[in-house]
Amino acid sequence: MQTAFTQLIGVSLPIVQAGMxxxxxxxxxxxxxxxxxxxxxxxxxxxxxxLRQQIRHVKSRTNNPFAVNLFIPKANASDATDLKQMREILAPIRTRLGLDAMSDAAPEPPRFEDQLQVVLEEGVPVFSFTFGVPAPAVMDACKQQGILTLGTATTVEEALELERVGTSAIVVQGAEAGGHRGTFLPYVREPLIGSFALIPQVADAVSLPVIAAGGVMDGRGLAAALALGAAAVQMGTAFLASPESGAHPLYQERVKQAIETDTDVTKAYSGKLARGIRTKWMEQLATYHASIPPYPIQHYMTQEIRKRAAELGMTDYMSMWAGQGVRLATEHFVADIISDVMQQAQRVIHGLSSNWPTA
Ligand SMILES: Cc1cc2nc3c(=O)[nH]c(=O)nc-3n(C[C@H](O)[C@H](O)[C@H](O)COP(=O)(O)O)c2cc1C
Known part of the structure; x- marks a missing residue:
């Protein structure tokens, strides 16, 4: 199945396994x-x-193109946030989980510049990104090395911005999607546009290949996305319960049991809106939504709690990102999920065209 996406990237199928x-x-x-x-x-x-280790592992086992996904840091991230209230909320949970009081030292997250350097040095074929637009120097460096770029948009306006800076193709993330929202423009209200509405509007506005992300779980989703103007789909939730998934066993169990009403969007874990299976922690923080420190501060403030909760098997405090299509997730191998998607999409597309009344 050749599309503008498969031709651009040099892959045989119009499917992206989401970098999670x-x-x-x-x-x-x-x-x-x-x-x-x-x-x-x-x-x-x-x-x-x-990151370098993972890239080398992948390179040693495939000759096909692959991508690395990174988070674009916010240029003017403020560290002046008042963290007192969040420290007070977290304190009793830390005690319950047997963690010491939180240290005052600010955590040191990996620097985007250092991660990108590895991507450039290792000659990764495709650089995928979310949460923003890379600086012109980053786009130039990728272009010089022949690295293709995939940027994430959640509105037409964001897609146009990605096109303007020279992105090779655009991941259009609908509200159904599991994980963090890629929204990067300063909207007063977080835009949560569903894939069905968003894909054709972006496809009309840009001349780049569009990759539909959010709610695509099988061949019906792929066929629908292609019909709406996408050239490929990006799937995340569909792979969460596969044997190759690195998700915690209890998280995988929840994914297998969850239904479409079980997910919600929250800032409780990271300070940035993300969709996951509803937990006690999400409900507990719902009343404090406005005062949650922004990403990535909240992510690092809750990091030890999430890690200890995972060790203790306490799903109440674990983040279990998943999309609205979660009921359709299977525990099949990644290769089987992909071949099932392709076969079903072909049946669906053939069925639609053969059922269409001829004048
Ligand atoms: C567990 C999980 C983690 C994710 N992490 C990332 C990430 O690191 N970077 C990114 O660009 N998107 C991430 N996403 C979002 C996916 O790229 C994609 O938009 C989403 O999975 C598509 O919707 P679906 O989950 O319904 O398939 C994540 C999604 C999930 C489910």
Missing amino acids: AGVTTPEMVVAAANSGALGTIGGGYLSPDA
Whole structure:
């Protein structure tokens, strides 16, 4: 199935396995790439060394193109936020989980510049990004090295901005999508536009290949996305319960049981809106929504709690990102999910065209 996306990237299938920070494993990326899809390393939280290791692992097991996904840092992130209230909310939870009082030292997240350096040095074929627009120097460096770029948009306006800076193709993320919202323009209200409405509007506005993300779980979703003007789909939730997934076993269990009403969007874990399976922590913080420190501060403030909760198997405090299509997630191998999607999409497309009344 050739589309503007497969031709641009040099893959055989119009499917991207989403780079899911903290969940994607090199095994998942290799399985996706060797199936003919574009596999993506979710590198957002990885140290430069860990990222390099994952890239080399993938390179040693596939000759097909693959991508690395990173988070674009906010240029004017303020550290003047009042953290007192959040510290007070977190204190009893830390005690319950047997953690010491929170240290005053600010955590040191991996620097985007260092992660990007690894991407450039390793000659990764595709650089995928979310949460913003890279600086012109970053886009130039990728162009010079022949690295293709995939940027994430959640509105037509964001898609136009990505096109303007020279992105190769645009991931259009609908409100159904699991994980963090890629929204980067300063909207007063977070735009939560569904894929069905958003894909054709972006496809009309830009001349780049559009990759539909959000709620695509099987071949029906792929066929629908293509019909709406997309040239490929990016799937995340569909791979969460696969054997190659790095998600915690209890998280995978919840994914297998969850239904479409079980997810919600929240800032409780990271300070940036994201969709996941509803937890006690999300409900507890709902009343404080306006005073949650912005991303990435809240992410690092809750990091130890999430880690300890995972060790103790307490899903109440774990982040379990998943999209609204979660009921359709299976525990199949990545390669089988991809081949099922393709076969079903072909049946659906054929069925539609053969059922169409001829004048
Ligand atoms: C567990 C999880 C983690 C995610 N992490 C990232 C990430 O690190 N970078 C990114 O660009 N998108 C991330 N996403 C969003 C995906 O790229 C994509 O938009 C989404 O999975 C598509 O919707 P779906 O989950 O309904 O398939 C994540 C999604 C999930 C489910």
